[in-house]
Amino acid sequence: xxxxxxxxxxxxxxxxxxxxxxxxxxxxxxxxxxxxxxxxxxxxxxxxxxxxxxxxxxxxxxxxxxxxxxxxxxxxxxxxxxxxxxxxxxxxxxxxxxxxxxxxxxxxxxxxxxxxxxxxxxxxxxxxxxxxxxxxxxxxxxxxxxxxxxxxxxxxxxxxxxxxxxxxxxxxxxxxxxxxxxxxxxxxxxxxxxxxxxxxxxxxxxxxxxxxxxxxxxxxxxxxxxxxxxxxxxxxxxxxxxxxxxxxxxxx
Ligand SMILES: Nc1ncnc2c1ncn2[C@@H]1O[C@H](COP(=O)(O)OP(=O)(O)OP(=O)(O)O)[C@@H](O)[C@H]1O
Ligand SMILES: [Mg+2]
Numbered sequence: 001x002x003x004x005x006x007x008x009x010x011x012x013x014x015x016x017x018x019x020x021x022x023x024x025x026x027x028x029x030x031x032x033x034x035x036x037x038x039x040x041x042x043x044x045x046x047x048x049x050x051x052x053x054x055x056x057x058x059x060x061x062x063x064x065x066x067x068x069x070x071x072x073x074x075x076x077x078x079x080x081x082x083x084x085x086x087x088x089x090x091x092x093x094x095x096x097x098x099x100x101x102x103x104x105x106x107x108x109x110x111x112x113x114x115x116x117x118x119x120x121x122x123x124x125x126x127x128x129x130x131x132x133x134x135x136x137x138x139x140x141x142x143x144x145x146x147x148x149x150x151x152x153x154x155x156x157x158x159x160x161x162x163x164x165x166x167x168x169x170x171x172x173x174x175x176x177x178x179x180x181x182x183x184x185x186x187x188x189x190x191x192x193x194x195x196x197x198x199x200x201x202x203x204x205x206x207x208x209x210x211x212x213x214x215x216x217x218x219x220x221x222x223x224x225x226x227x228x229x230x231x232x233x234x235x236x237x238x239x240x241x242x243x244x245x246x247x248x249x250x251x252x
Pocket of ligand 2: 017018019041045123124125
């Protein structure tokens, strides 16, 4: 399997991790890439944003708690797009025995996953607990959605320090991407934060920022991605452009 495995991470809540995961996954799928989207958040917002609201279907919880293979719980949600939902018991993973190996659950499940996919997008919860550790072990690339304010910058330095610790411990080096996912393009502060990010993290900030837009907040209520809800919107265009940034590594 030669998929690019990308974990979408930020310990801060509500920054656009799920919105980015959903619309990027669908954007990639619409461009003809085969995508597996994984809901690593017990809130299960990735699944519901894609219109999957049944709580009784098994998902990643069964993979982690019962050892069933990933492919047995994947569901095809759009052309070229498969989903592993969180399942209703994913938060119980925190109670599992097994010490350090509990952080490797997702990585091991992916190592056994033999299907041909081009991208695996992992949406993670707003925490720095065991589930996020699983996201860090499993991925080679980290995508960090950020809002454009100064407190977000502080949170980011904390996150970057965590990533560096992981890199040292695992002797690997992540490709790190930052996306401004709730960008107020008319606010000077947002522009300033973007400039600072580019200065501090050269080769990481993706060129397209996603503007704050009502359409993006409305989509999940309809179980639709922006490409379905408002295909001709600025938001849809921005996501397509962001997808192309990610495909070709277009950064500032
Ligand atoms: N660019 C945007 N414009 C407008 N609303 C947005 C945008 N991005 C995200 N939102 C909205 O903001 C809220 C939080 O976004 P989202 O759920 O994607 O964040 P998150 O980081 O996944 O949150 P959590 O940490 O709880 O998992 C949602 O209601 C979402 O619809
Ligand atoms: Mg989320």
